[in-house]
Amino acid sequence: MYVKLVESGKPLGVRELARELELPVSTVYYSLKRLEELDLVRRSGDGYAVRRVVSPEGFLVVRRKLIPRLLVYSAFFVGVAVGELALTATSGPNPDRVVAVIVSLAASLVLLFEGLAAKRRYS
Numbered sequence: 001m002y003v004k005l006v007e008s009g010k011p012l013g014v015r016e017l018a019r020e021l022e023l024p025v026s027t028v029y030y031s032l033k034r035l036e037e038l039d040l041v042r043r044s045g046d047g048y049a050v051r052r053v054v055s056p057e058g059f060l061v062v063r064r065k066l067i068p069r070l071l072v073y074s075a076f077f078v079g080v081a082v083g084e085l086a087l088t089a090t091s092g093p094n095p096d097r098v099v100a101v102i103v104s105l106a107a108s109l110v111l112l113f114e115g116l117a118a119k120r121r122y123s
Contacts, residue, residue: 071112
């Protein structure tokens with residue numbers, strides 16, 4: 001819910017949030033009151049808006065977008081795989097490089113799926 005408010009950049013009403021998150025209005029209202037007590041959101045005439053942006057554990061804040069760190073790690077492993085493929089293309093096939101590419105791509109996929117799952121949990 002907090003992530004949705006941060007990324008929207010504008011005040012959102014309780015019913016609007018409940019509809020977007022597919023949650024009961026009572027759950028959204030309770031959570032917003034709790035966020036208000038923590039001084040993370042404030043109530044305005046148009047709904048609830050973020051008072052201050054903090055990144056939840058495991059997330060980075062980039063231009064009002066919360067990005068799971070696991071997605072950054074996934075991109076790193078894609079880079080490693082691309083580098084290994086480039087080396088393989090210039091110097092010929094090497095069993096060690098093939099293993100490195102396979103491991104890098106596998107790690108990238110695992111981190112990608114876990115990062116997307118974390119994003120869904122906080123949204």
